[in-house]
Amino acid sequence: MAKKPEIDIVRLSTSFFESSADGLIVTNQQGKIVYVNTKGAELFGYEVDELMGQSVEVLLPAAQMEKHQRLRENYHRNPHPRPMAKGYGLKGKRKDGSIFMAEISLNPLQLEAGQYVVAQVVDVSERKRLEAALKKEQQRFQQYLDVANIIIVVLDREQRVELINKYGSELLGYEEAELLGKNWFDLVIPEEEREKARQFFMEKMQQEEAYAQYESSLLSRTGKRHIIEWRNTYLRNEQGEVISTLSAGIDLTHHKQLLTALQESEARLKSIIETALDGIITIDEKGTVQSVNPAAERLFGYSAGEIIGHNISMLMPQPHREQHDHYIQRYLSTGHKKIIGIGREVRGLRKDGSQFPFWLSVTENRLSGRILFTGMVHDLTEQKEAESALKKHSEELEKRVKARTEALAQAISGLENEIRERKQVEKALKESRAQIQAALDRERELNELKSRFVSMASHEFRTPLATILSSINLIDKYHEPDKKERRIKHIHRIRSNVRDLTNILNDFLSLSKLEEGRVNANYETFDLPELVEEVCEDLRTQAKTGQQILYTHKGGQQQAFLDIKLLKQILHNLLSNAIKYSPEHSEIRIVSKIDDQHIRFTIADQGIGIPKSEQSQLFTRFFRAHNATNIQGTGLGLSIVKKHVKLMKGDISFTSEEGVGTTFSLSFPVQQD
Structure with missing residues (x-):
């Protein structure tokens, strides 16, 4: 109830x-x-x-x-x-x-x-759930803004900052509260750009005209200038009126610096090629000329415009002119090399129809899916003329010897004098032949050095340059926040390849100066541990993950009397090799000591070591051990090191075991004459 x-x-x-x-x-x-x-x-x-x-x-x-x-x-x-x-x-x-x-x-x-x-x-359960979800979503949105590797800023119509994310405020060196409500242009736009940028902003706001992308400069609190690429959109109220702008900006400062470094590197390579005394010609797999340097223009009598785009056979006399394309196709189909990587003497055809002998060295390069062949043309005209003169001179000497012999047969009384004269003539002949032969040997050696230089430059320069260009193109596409890791990866690749190019150029320039005798030792007194620590600190930035460079100076004597520049180059080269050929998480130890007679160093690594059968060639130019062919290098570093050591009257030696590591020992006299 x-x-x-x-x-x-x-x-x-x-x-x-x-x-x-x-x-x-x-x-x-x-x-x-x-x-x-x-x-x-x-x-x-x-x-x-x-x-x-x-x-x-x-x-x-x-x-x-x-x-x-x-x-x-x-x-x-x-x-x-x-x-x-x-x-x-x-x-x-x-x-x-x-x-x-x-x-x-x-x-x-x-x-x-x-x-x-x-x-x-x-x-109110559902309402509370929705409120909690909204709060969580707002927190997540704020987190997105804070972790985004771009500047996000909202400006009202009066140019005041309504919102800026954590990355933007940190880049500019301010707390977020210091920027909110402040005039953006007065605070962070460089003075010389301020009024123009302000006028541009006001016109776009007044016209409500879209301005999707542009670049401008920002000044941080410390005065550091940043180059920013902006993307923009308008924010409107419920009536559709524009009330503010939302801008997202990517810091291009480092990208611009890397691009400048790349352009400078390309300019240096171009300068080397254009100033080379030998002709350099590049063709594709069809035999079409892609580039020629000024030396090649002079040798063949054509301008670059008359050669580029035409078949290389135009520079060849018969029968090679008609057969050249078959040479390339046969190589591409069989892989059998007759000139590539070997070199041989051939004849060239000038524009005026005259022919001349030259030594041709060819290297093959694969770049972005294309096959290119680079030929180095060394004119043998003077060498051939010298050989002809030598032959003629020899014939004349033979005639004179014969004449003297006949004279001796006719004049017994003058036999001793004639014999003496003949011996003198023979001696002069031998000396002349030896001098000419030495000149020819030196010419061939220089020719081989130039050929190997171009071959090395073509390979060692083009690969890093292609990698840098590819990475820059990819970075330009990775503007989205979720592609930060890819951008950083390609920036590291660019930095590494620019450093490799610089090291290669320094090796070539050092070798050139040494070969020409333009390097002398300039001695001065300095603090040895301080200099070595400076070199170590510089190279620690290049060390692999977990690698340690450990330096110890033994004894109380610290003052040394050597050429600082040469010693830095020696230590830098040896430590760079230790880093390059040692694995991650390994130790590289350098020890210095000054006693009564000598200044001594040892540099020991835990790297791949040098095969025992190849250790005798270690200081030879362009030598690369067979277990290091896949590691970047020119094969010039240790040759340069040894020459620098000798310039300071020092000695260098090493011990090495393959798979265990290598130790280099240096010794210099304390007193220099």
Whole structure:
């Protein structure tokens, strides 16, 4: 049998209560439920009759029951409309024991039967869930802004900063709060660009004209200039009016520096090729000329424009002119080399129809899927003329000897004089032949050195240059924040290849100066440990992961008297090799000592070592051990080191075991004459 309500339902405006979208519960001063509308019963999972007369605490979690009783008693002492326990995170308990988030508003109701409380109950579980999700999404968005490796900034129409991410504020050297509300152009745009940039911004805002991409400069707090590439869009209010701009910027400063270094490296290579005394010609796999240097133009009598784009056979006399394309195709199909990497003497055809002999050295290069052949043309005209003169001179000498012999047969009395004269002539002949032969040998040696230089330059320069160009092109495409790792990877590749190109050029220039006798030792007194530590510190930036360069100076004497520049080059070369040929997480140890007679060094690594069968060739120009052919290098470094050591009257030796490591020992006299 249903319980009879404690108060008159009519007086409670039943129709109003039942039509409410919220749960309504009326309790007396003892906390007993005297009325509940249908919505309220459904909210807690009960029938209306099940709640009538029940303590209101039955609708609360156990943890809130005791506290609620005290709050209820306090409320009846001072009843007034208010939200219940605002900020305490109220919860309701359904009949099935499940808990939900609730908001409850209390209103006192004074009737003849006594004082009552009307509680309006709203289930806010879904709203709280949505609020939490929104807060989490806002935090995630802020994290995205903060970790993005680009500048993100929002400017209002008055050029004030409304928003800037963590990367942007750190790049400029400010706290975020220092930038917010400040005029962007007055604070970070260089003075010489400020008004032009400000005018550009104001015009675009006024015209509401899109300006998707452009470059500008920013000044950090320390005065460092950054070159930024911007992408922009407008932010509008609900009426569609432009209220601010959202800009995303990528710092191109380092990229620009690398590009400049690449251009300088290319210019240096171009200068070497254009100033070479021998002709250099590049053709593709079809025999079409791709490039010629000024020396080749002079040798053949054509301008570059008359040769480039035409078949190389135009520079050949018959029968080689007609057969040249067959030579290339046969090599490409069989791999059999007749000239490539070998070289031989051939004849060239000038524009005026005259022919001349030259030594041809050819190297093959593969670049971006293309096969290119680079030929070095060394004119043999003077050499042939010298050989002809030598032959003619020999014939003349033979005639003179014959004449003297006949004279001796006719004049017995002058035999001794004639014999003496003949011996003198023969001696002069031998000396002349020896001098000419020495000149020819030197010429051939220089020719071989030049050929190997061009071959080495073609290979060692083109591969890093191709890698750098490829990486720059890829970096230009990786503007998105999620491609930061790829950009960094290609920047490291560019930095590594630019350093390799610089080392190669330095080797070639050092060898050239040494061969020409333009290097002398300039001695001065200096602090030896300080200099060695400086070299070590410089090279630690090039060390592989986990590699350690450990330096020790033994003894109390620290002052040395040597050529500082030559010693730095020697130590730099030996330590660079130790880094290059040693694995990651290995130790490289350098020890210096000065005693009464000598200044001594040892440099020991844990690298790949030098095969015993090849150790005798270690200081030979262009020598590369067979276990190092896959590692970048010119084969000139140790040859240069030995020459530098000899310039300072020193000695160099080494011990090495393949797979264990190598130790170099240097010794210089303390006193220089």
